[in-house]
Amino acid sequence: MKIAVLIKQVPDTASPRSVDPDTLRITRDPAEAVIDEISERALEKALQLRTEHGGEVVVVSMGPDKAVASLRHGLALGADRGVHLNDDSFAGADLVWTATLLAAGLSTIDSVDLILAGNASTDGRGGAVPAMLAELLQMAQATSLQAFDVVDGVLTGERILEDGVQKIQATLPVVVSVTENIAEPRFPGFKGIMTAKRKKILTLDATSLATVGEVDPSGRLVGANVVRSVIENPARSSGEKFVDDGLSGQRISDYLKAEGLV
Amino acid sequence: MSYKDVLVHADHAEGTLHPDFSGLLAAARKIGRPVAVVAASAEHLDNLVEQVKRHPVESLCAVETPAGEQLITSELAALTAALDRLVDGDAEKVGAVLLSSGIKCRELAGRLAVRRNMGLIIDAVGLDLVDGAVIVQQSVLGGQYSVASGVNHGAPVICLRPDSVSADVNSPETVVGCMVTRMGIAVPSDADAVVLSTSEHRVLDGRPELNSAPIVIGGGRGLNSAENFGLVQDLADLMGAAVGASRAAVDAGFCDRSLQVGETGQIIEPELYIAVGISGAIQHRVGMQNAKKIIAINTDANAPIFDIADLGIVGDAFTVVPQLMEALRDRAGATS
Incomplete structure (x- = not known):
């Protein structure tokens, strides 16, 4: 079974994230970039399927140079090889263009049986890209799965x-x-990290993507979405804080009444 | 500047119209003339047409989908056919396509955008017409930023979060007649999964839905056990609220994962959120910090949840929550 797993590198949700006021895009640099946890879970499922059925697991990611770190992480966990879609022109791609580029990249992998992805990333949260890939690649979609098996194709x-x-x-x-329920991701072992260094990552830029893939991205809308403005919302401030003196229940009840919430 | 048609997807479950539909119609009316589209098998279609006609909409496209259990391609083909009919050779006639932001609706929207080469905007929280262009508001990175965007080519396909536009805005009370156009489509030849069976959820126990409830009570690891998590459920039942949970509580097995609020769970914006035994890790805060009012109960006076709480109680949930329930019961008793 040949399985492609989409890996997304995202700003760590545990670190401060921001939108760049000049480009109006999520700051990808120098925010702490990590592999999105849902990608790790998808990869874990792929590795389990390989154990069961044999075959190959290919990790695929679109992103800038540093996305290689997330691909290497996937290789350290056990993936066999990587494909990196990397071109300056890919930055800031909207959903339709992202799906188009990913479909073009995936179409370079011969006779894929399964394309696995997380249901939604923690940064964009669109949740539509897997279905859009099914549309572009003319494959069936089986999305939002909390469990699945493959038997006889x-x-x-x-x-x-x-x-x-x-x-x-x-x-x-x-x-x-x-x-999230699909699988608990494993941790990379020392051996995995060492062998990952020898595994191959194929880098495809805009030019090679247009010639190698079976899905031609040209003719598709590029950057159809235009961000007009970004406003940073004021941080939420705290109100009053009381140490419980036995009257807290009444205090909350009074507050709810005063705010018209009960 | 002419007022354009806005195709509004009327989603349904087994023949019952989805309650988000009235909000979608109101949003569509802000940016153009709503034209509803409902896709269903012959079994449900007549009934759905009647349900749609009870809403203020002048035009409805009712598409009969072939029998079969296709996961998505029949409904997608129906939506595409309705859009093509509306466009009728002139893409300028359509201002936008509006859908709800549920899982299936996002997928329909994404595939329709690909199929008809349109722009796609998901998780919209508001819509406006500015100089003839549809401008969409989104709330990103857990509500830290408000983004306004549009598409630079044709009409956008937009998924709107529930309750983003209140149903009464700009809506006429009644509409003089709804013109219903009926269409049929052939079985699509596209590859698709089939649905073998559908089962209803799960652990709601008659409580309101987490993502649309006006009041949500969230429980965290501070509750210490699945048994103690019942405290949160009791308070929710008394207040008619939904139950949510932090990731720590879910990971510890106190409740079902479908209740998780936060970056990797649901992002909710209730009128009131009461955080019980929740420390307020960033992962959780991004899921609930846009609640209009936040009350926090936690034993740790330095818990970050207090930084965003309108009212904070430093105390033991097992003492404070029963006190609160008693006070609420007293109040209910006094006013009844």
């Missing part, structure tokens, strides 16, 4: 929606997105 999984769970089935090849 057929995927069966549990799709989590806001108000229910669907049991769904699709014939490979399939674009899959996974929720």
Whole structure:
């Protein structure tokens, strides 16, 4: 089974994140950049599937030079090779352009059975890219899965929606997105980190992407979305703080009444 | 400047119209003339048409989808057909396509944008028409920033967060007649998954939905056990509130992961959030810091949750919450 896993490098949610007032984009530098945790969970599932079915796991990421660190992390966890989509012109890509470039990059990998991604990243949170990839690559989508198995070329999984769970089935090849419940990521071992250094990462820029891939990004909208303004909201300030004196319940109740909340 | 058509997706579950529809209609009316589209199998379509017609909308495109259990391509084909009919060779006629921001709706929006080469804006919290252009407000990085954006080419496909526009804004009370256009589509040939079965959720126990409840009670690791987490549920039931949880509480197994509020859970903006035994790690704060009012109860006076709380109580939740419940019951008793 050949599995491609989409890896996204994001600003660490535990560190301060910001929007650059000049470019109106999320600051990617020098914020602490980490592999998005949901990407690690998707990769873990891919590695489990490789153990079960054999085959190859390819980690794919679009991002600037430093995204190589996240790809190396994926290789250290056990992926076999990497594909890095990197070009200055990719910076600030909106959802449609991002999906188009990723689809072009993925189409360079021959006979993929599964494309695995997280259901939504912690920075953009769009949650639409996996479905858009299915549209672009003309593959079935099996998205928002909290669990799935593949038997004899057929995927069966549990799709989590806001108000229910669907049991769904699709014939490979399939674009899959996974929720947090899919798997607990492993930690890279020393051996993994050492062997990762010898594994190959193929870098594709805009020119090579246009010629190598089966999906031609030209003719698609580039940067259709235009940010007009970004306003930093004032930080929330704290109100009164009381040490419990046995009257806290009444105090909260009075506050709720005063604010018209009960 | 002419007023353009805005295609509004009327989502439904098994023939029941989704409650977000009225907010979408009101938002559409701010930027153009709403044209609803509903896609359903023959079994549900007539009933849905009647449900849509109870809303203030002048035009409805009712698309009958073929029987079958396709995950998404039938509904996508229906939406595309309705859009193409509205465009009718002149893309300038359509101002935007509006959908809700649920999981399936985002996917429909994304695929439609790809299919018809349109711009896509997800998680909108507001819409405006500025000099004939649709401008969309978004709240990013956990509410730290407000972003206004548009598309520079044609009409955008937009997913709007629930309750972003109140349903009564600019909406006429009633509309004189709704013109219903019926269409049918063939079974799409696109690759798709099939739905084998659908089951309803899960642990709500009759409580309101987390992402739309006006009051949410959040429980954290300070509650120490799944059994003690019941304290939060009791308070929620008394107040008619939804229950949320920090990631620490979810990871410790106190409650279902679907209740998680935060960066990797749900991002909510209730009128009131009461944080019980939650320290207020950044991961959690970005999910709830846009609540209109925040009350925090925590034993640690230095917990970061107090930095954003309108009212903070440094104390033991197992003492304070029962006191609060008693006070609320007394008040209810006094006024009834």
